Every structure is written in structure tokens, then in C-alpha cells.
């Protein structure tokens with residue numbers, strides 16, 4: 001461990017021989033070592049390996065530039081660039097540097113994994129920091145995981161979720177990593193980046209670097225920051241026409257085969273991928289394009305006058321990703337919005353455009369199918385949802401497969417004021433009856449969520465208390481962003497559970513699934529009226545209500561978030577609510593189900609006896625506890 005005197009000596013020596021203030025790029029090429037076990041390619045840093053990293057690293061010390069934005073795919077060396085900036089300033093231009101990670105845990109990990117190793121392996125940095133091993137033993141206050149002192153400066157790590165560290169001393173260099181994963185607000189203090197950036201105002205030569213893979217269009221912070229900057233796209237020159245192009249997935253032509261693996265899952269085998277030049281139409285392979293001349297092209301160069309340069313790089317230019325690997329991921333994700341989003345964000349470096357805001361309901365009406373039975377094949381579980389209005393109950397029963405393929409079964413309206421016991425008796429008739437698969441196997445609704453938020457809360461509670469053994473559960477919707485669909489369970493005075501639901505999240509999921517066009521996992525099936533159940537209720541009014549909301553982006557305190565809101569003031573949306581509740585019922589049951597057992601009992605060669613199979617779903621439920629609640633035991 002170094003003493004204060006030794007530190008002073010180092011400072012003094014450096015003071016006598018000032019180091020040239022070289023650029024981050026030059027510094028990294030001269031001094032930086034990549035650690036084994038952390039880097040894909042340990043050893044000396046070579047900017048030539050990731051040529052798109054050169055310009056952003058030069059921009060760090062460019063006169064008049066105060067903000068650098070990297071909207072990059074994953075695995076393009078973003079973190080290493082952050083490290084190079086830290087190393088360069090600690091070494092040749094010491095000052096206070098702060099790095100913010102999305103959470104304090106991630107800040108801890110980044111410091112322990114990446115920074116400690118860089119200090120250890122980059123020889124010019126090692127003597128500047130205390131011996132890290134010794135300091136751990138002696139708990140030296142100058143050297144902790146989240147704060148490291150070096151001569152003339154300090155390196156501080158913070159979590160965007162933890163306001164405590166964000167607003168203390170002045171900072172000259174602020175590095176914000178994965179900003180799209182930052183919480184909207186650091187506790188009640190406000191936007192974490194706003195808080196931290198206030199600390200930079202005292203320095204004329206301050207610099208903020210923000211980087212992230214983007215998330216959802218309209219709410220992606222890195223997208224918005226990127227647009228305010230120079231918008232420099234990394235482009236490759238077409239060997240035929242000489243034009244420079246950003247490599248876009250829509251220009252990739254994949255030759256591939258679709259096969260099934262041992263467990264029956266779809267696997268894509270990509271044989272080759274070619275990029276087709278949108279200018280001349282000629283196609284080229286990966287090696288040719290990766291070896292072609294490359295450069296940034298700025299779409300908004302004027303922003304440099306405001307001190308903001310922004311850079312975009314996607315996975316097709318990364319030396320660590322292959323085109324065939326990226327296209328395989330993309331092709332395998334098709335039809336599954338969650339996976340498509342991951343590929344679009346992390347490989348294409350683009351924000352994901354959510355489905356939703358459907359133009360009209362006709363497309364869904366024309367999608368209605370003949371089920372050929374009360375329940376179509378594929379249904380393994382029935383859920384139900386009830387919406388309580390002042391003059392009626394509305395309900396929907398849905399069938400589900402293991403892969404969350406959802407089948408609307410029936411959607412009904414029971415007219416009458418909910419303080420009249422008649423309407424609840426009629427509801428029991430719909431919920432207690434058996435619905436039959438084509439092979440005659442009957443199924444019953446395993447659980448029902450009933451909205452308690454209207455004017456008849458006590459009637460709903462009473463109905464749920466009386467029907468608790470039939471899994472009739474009162475629910476209450478919670479607004480706001482970020483509340484999970486199946487949120488907490490609280491116990492009411494009457495000793496019955498009240499399930500809280502994150503309705504915004506639920507609507508998001510329903511709209512995503514409505515956007516799925518390919519039959520399979522998470523697809524929504526809708527039935528035609530038939531001789532089995534008569535009017536099933538999936539008419540034009542149903543679909544009009546189902547798509548009666550759209551996503552509205554709000555801005556508050558520099559933060560952007562989106563909420564689902566009615567398209568018009570008087571638009572009814574009961575169909576949408578019912579589908580959200582049904583999805584929540586399914587999600588609350590799913591972890592407790594033994595699908596294999598359930599499938600066997602419903603589709604086994606011998607049709608089991610009626611009474612036995614009627615309770616099959618219950619038998620296949622693994623847990624006797626109500627999901628998410630330790631105190632409520634209502635599986636019986």
C-alpha cells in the first residue's frame with residue numbers, strides 16, 4: 001500500500017514532467033492492455049480491430065465537444081471505450097470521473113470486473129492506484145469498490161437507482177452506461193442523469209458520454225440523445241458502385257433451412273448471408289464488406305456546434321459477431337415479439353417499434369376461426385375474467401396452451417345491477433359449467449379474476465369470499481408505468497385475497513400479442529359463432545373495444561414514458577380489460593402447473609372418465625398455495 005508521501009511523490013514527479021495530453025485513441029493504442037477472462041481478445045488494445053471506435057475516442061478531447069452519444073449494438077466494445085476514457089484521464093489528465101450504471105449492483109460488478117483488471121493489467125495505471133489487494137484488507141477509505149483515488153483525481157461509481165451518490169461533489173467527466181436501463185427517477189429525487197449532470201456545470205471542459213443499446217421506440221433515451229447529436233452512422237463502401245451504406249438487416253439475404261431439434265423446437269440453419277447494395281443491387285459476402293473501406297457519415301453535422309456528437313454502430317460491423325449468427329437469431333425470433341425486440345435492440349442497435357395502434361377492427365374479425373368443438377384442440381387450461389359495470393357484468397373465458405397460445409372461448413354479458421344476486425347466479429352458470437374438447441374431455445375454469453374497482457366493490461368481495469374454493473379472486477388494477485402485470489396480493493379484512501394488477505403492462509402485452517400474425521406461441525385465436533356454443537360474442541363491437549386504446553408518450557421532468565389510453569373519451573374498452581385480466585389469470589397459474597401431466601390427462605388415448613377429468617387441471621397444479629402469497633392457501 002502506498003503512503004500519502006509516496007502518492008505526493010508521484011504527483012510531484014508528474015508535476016515536473018507533464019505528460020502530453022494525447023487523445024483517448026492514442027492513449028489506448030500506446031498503453032492499454034485488455035485483461036484475459038474479461039475481453040474477447042486479451043492483450044494489447046488495437047483500435048484498428050474496431051475501426052468504428054476511433055472517431056468517438058478522438059471526439060472525447062475534441063475542442064468544443066461536451067457530449068458523446070453511442071447508440072450501439074451489444075458486443076461492439078462500448079465498455080472498453082469507457083475504460084479507455086477512464087484510463088486516459090487518470091493517467092495524463094487527472095480529474096474527478098463518475099460512472100453511472102443502471103443499478104448500484106451493476107456499478108459494483110463493473111468496478112470489480114472491468115476496472116480492477118484494467119488497473120492491474122495496464123502498467124501505467126497500476127502505480128497510480130493503491131495496491132488494491134492490500135487496501136481490501138486494511139479497508140483504506142481512499143480505495144473502495146465504488147470510489148478510487150488516484151493522484152489529482154478520483155473515480156466514482158454510482159447506480160442510477162440510488163440517489164445518494166449522484167449529487168455530491170463536482171465531476172468533470174461523467175460516463176453513463178446503458179442509459180436505456182436507467183430508472184425514470186432515482187427514488188423521489190428525479191431523473192438520475194439530470195441530478196448527476198448538475199455536478200458538471202463548474203467545469204468549462206466537462207464531458208458526458210452516454211451509451212446504450214436502445215429499447216422501445218418513443219421511450220428510448222439513447223434514441224433521443226442520438227437524434228440531438230451529429231447522427232454519425234458507420235458505413236461500408238460498396239465494392240461495385242462505391243457508395244457508403246449503413247448495413248441494414250432488411251438488405252441481408254439469407255439462405256437458410258428450418259429444422260426441428262430433438263425437443264421439437266424450431267431451429268434455423270443459415271447457410272449463407274449476402275448484403276445487397278440498395279444503390280446498385282449487387283450482392284456481397286461478409287468478408288468482402290467487412291474488408292471494404294468504412295467511415296462515419298454524419299446526418300446532422302450541425303449538432304457539433306452545440307457540442308454533441310452521436311454515433312451509431314450495429315452488429316453487422318462488429319468483429320465479434322457473424323452475419324449468419326445475427327440472421328439466425330433474427331429468423332428464429334420471427335413471430336415472437338419479445339425475442340424480436342431483443343435482436344432489434346442488441347444486434348441491429350435499433351429501437352423496437354411496438355405493435356398496437358391498429359388501424360381498424362376488421363382485420364381481427366376476418367381472423368375468426370371455426371373451432372369444430374366447444375374447445376379447439378390445443379386448449380389445456382381455461383381461465384375467466386369478469387368486468388363489473390353499473391348495469392351489467394361482462395365476462396370472457398379463455399383457453400390456453402403451454403406456449404401461451406390463447407383461444408377466446410366465449411364472451412358474454414349479464415344484464416342487471418350487480419347488487420342483485422341474480423346476476424351473480426347467472427355468472428356462476430357460465431363459470432361452473434363444463435366445456436368440452438372435440439374428444440369429449442370436459443374442462444372447467446380453474447381461476448377467475450373479477451374487477452373490484454367499480455361501484456360494487458362489496459358485492460364483488462362477497463362473491464369472491466363465497467366462491468374462494470372455486471378460485472374466484474377479486475382484483476384491482478394499478479395504473480402507472482413499471483408495475484408488473486401480476487403484482488402483489490393483499491389480504492382483505494374478510495380474509496380473502498385481493499390481487500393487484502399492473503394494467504399498463506398488461507395492455508402492452510395484449511397489444512404485442514395482437515400484433516402476432518403467425519399461429520403459434522402467444523397467438524390470439526378468436527372463434528366464429530357455431531352450433532357448439534351459439535353466440536360466442538366475438539363480433540365487431542368486441543374487436544372495436546379490444547383495440548380502443550393507443551399508446552401515448554408523456555414527458556415529465558425530462559423523463560419519457562408511455563401509457564395506454566383510450567383513443568377517444570367515450571370509447572368503451574371492456575374487451576381489452578377482460579383480455580388483460582385473463583392473461584393475468586394465466587400468468588398467475590402458469591408456474592403451478594405440471595403441463596406434462598395436464599396434457600396426458602386431457603389428450604391421453606383412453607378418454608378418461610368424466611368426473612376424473614373434470615378436475616384434471618386441479619390435479620396437475622403443483623402448488624396448493626395461491627401464487628405470490630405465502631399466507632393465502634386457497635388451492636383445495
Ligand SMILES: [Zn+2]
Pocket residue numbers: 238239240241242243277278279280281282
Ligand atoms: Zn453498390
